[in-house]
Amino acid sequence: MGKPRKVYRQGDLLLVEEEGVDLRYAMKEGEVLEIVSENGNTHRLKSSVYTIHGRRYVVVESPSILTHPQHPELVIEPGIYRVEFVRDYALNRSID
Numbered sequence: 867m868g869k870p871r872k873v874y875r876q877g878d879l880l881l882v883e884e885e886g887v888d889l890r891y892a893m894k895e896g897e898v899l900e901i902v903s904e905n906g907n908t909h910r911l912k913s914s915v916y917t918i919h920g921r922r923y924v925v926v927e928s929p930s931i932l933t934h935p936q937h938p939e940l941v942i943e944p945g946i947y948r949v950e951f952v953r954d955y956a957l958n959r960s961i962d
Contacts, residue, residue, distance in 0.1 A: 872945060876937045879909045881924065881947040889925070889946070892918035899924050901951060909934045911942060922949040 872883040879901055895915040902908050911932045913924040924947050932940040 872943060872947075874932065874940050874942055874947075875952070876909060876932055876934055876940055878903050878952050879932075879934075880950040880952050881932075881942065882950060883945045884923065884948050885946070887918075887923060887946050887948075889916050889918060889923065892916035892923070895922075899949065901949070903934065905936065907935045913942070923947065924949060 871885075872881075874881040893916065895917060897912065897914060899911040899913055899915050900908050909932060911924060911926075912930050913926045916923045916925065926942050926944050926947065928944055930942050932942050
């Protein structure tokens, strides 16, 4: 087995460490990840942001702070992370 992957969650944003991702042919989006959450506030992380095969990745070169006004700041360690947006849904159904 390989080393355990790092996983960070801040509200509805999930960063999952990935190994062996070839980003040479990925489209670079910028130097800051900004994702608006369900409540309208923005998650921000200074990192290189890429998209390849419909997935978004961030490359963190040195420890960086992931911020959001409603959550504690997280220190993200260097690595390549797949970006996932997790939505919380409430099931509404009546019980007879």
